[in-house]
Amino acid sequence: MAGVLFTSLNSAWAVGGTIAFTSQGNIYTMATDGTNLIELTQGSSPSWSPDGTKIAYSFGLGRFRGDVTDIYIMDANGANLVNLTQGRKKVNMSPVVSPDGKRIAFASYRDANYEIYVMDADGKNPKNLTLHLDDDTSPAWSPDGTKIAFGSRQVREDILTHSDIFVMNADGANRTNITQNPRAYNITPSWSPVGDKIAYAAFSNVDHVGPLNANLDISVMNADGTDAVRLTEDARMNLSPSWSPDGKRIVFVRAHEDDPIYCDIYAMNADGTGLVNLTQTPIVGEFDPSWKPTPFSVSSRGRLPVVWGTVKQKR
DSSP: OTTOOOOOOOGGGOSSOEEEEEETTEEEEEETTSOSOEEEEEOEEEEEOTTSSEEEEEEEEEGGGTSEEEEEEEETTSOSOEESSTTSSSBEEEEEEOTTSSEEEEEEOSSSSOEEEEEETTSOSOEESSOSSSOEEEEEEOTTSSEEEEEEOOEETTEEOSBEEEEEETTSOSOEESSOOTTEEEEEEEEOTTSSEEEEEEEEOOTTOOGGGSOOEEEEEETTSOSOEEOOOOSSOEEEEEEOTTSSEEEEEEEOSSOTTSEEEEEEETTSOSOEESOOOTTSOEEEEEEOOOTTOOOSTTSSOOOOOOOOOOO
C-alpha cells in the first residue's frame, strides 16, 4: 500500500459502515470517515451483495490476456475469489448485484460495443438486455429489483447523444430515456435506498469539450427524471455517486485540481452540504466507491431490501 495515505478529516463521519473502492488497481475497504484501510485484492468497480457478505468486481490482465476483463465475486474479506465470466467474452466490467442477491448486471463488450447484461449470481445464463449499436454502461439496480438504470449513447433523429440516463425493466423491456438531453453527458446513475431518487454525474453543452477537462458534477433527480438538482459546483470532474444505506449521504469521486487522472473519494450530505474529502491522496487515484448496505434493514414493500433472520427463543 505504498503511497496510499488516508486521513480522517471529520469524526462526525465515523458513524459505522464501510466503503469499498479502487486504488492503484486494487480493491480496498475503509470506514466511512476514511480510516481503517484494508486491501482486499486486485481489481476495480466493487459492488456489495445486499447482505454485505460478498463483493462483485472486475479484474483483467490487459494485453497479457488479449484485453480480457472478467467479473469476479469474493467474500467481503477478500477470500474465496470466483471468476464468473471465465475470460471467454473479452471485456466485462461494472458488476452490480441485484437486491435479492440472485443476479448480477454488468456491462460487456462482447458484441462489438458495450451492452448491459444480466447473469445469475453464479455466472450462468448471461443475457443481453440492451441490444443496440451504441454503448450502454454503468448499470444500477432499483432497490426493489424491478428496474435497471444505466448510461447510454443513443442516436436519435441523427443527433448523437453523448450520454443519457435510461431506465428499463429488469428483463430489458420498456427502455426509457429519463434525462433526454441530446447535448449533454449523463453517466454513472445510482438509486437512492428508497428508490425515489437517482444520483448521477452530468455536464451540459459538450459539443467541443471532453469529459476529462469539463465541469462534471453530481446531480440528483426524481426516479422519473424530473426535478434535477445539481449538488456539486466544482470546476473538476465529479462522478460515480453511491448512497449511504439510510439515504442521508452520498460518496463520490472528485478529480484532483492539478491532474484529472487522479481522484479522491469525497462524501457529502444528500443535499450537497457537509462536503468531506475521505482519502486525501494528491499523487494517488481512488475510484468506484460503493457504500456497504445495511443487511437487516426492514421497510415498506418496494423500498429497501428486506432480509429476515431467524430468532430462536429459549424455552
